Amino acid sequence: AMSKAIQSYETPEITVTFEPDVCMHSGVCVRGLSNVFDVQRKRWIHPERAFASDVAPQVERCPSGALQYRMKQ
Numbered sequence: 893a894m895s896k897a898i899q900s901y902e903t904p905e906i907t908v909t910f911e912p913d914v915c916m917h918s919g920v921c922v923r924g925l926s927n928v929f930d931v932q933r934k935r936w937i938h939p940e941r942a943f944a945s946d947v948a949p950q951v952e953r954c955p956s957g958a959l960q961y962r963m964k965q
Contacts, residue, residue: 901937905944907962908937908951915958925950 896912921929927941928950939947944963951961 899937901935901939903940903944905964906939906947907964908939908947909960909962910937911958911960914956916956918955920953920955921950921959924953 899910899912901908901910922931925942925946928938928947930936930938944965948961948963951959
């Protein structure tokens, strides 16, 4: 099977990446910050909908490591 591409979502403050092949669908991201992470949307990550200082710790809670982030400041 072909691996899925890593998805990247950027704001001026933070870049959030998502690796579909690593994700174990625990739902931690969605439950913790549902305005940013919403699997019902085609583009399901919107880091611009919260402060980068709130997005980063939520990304860190991802148990599989599928979500990563990099602060730009």
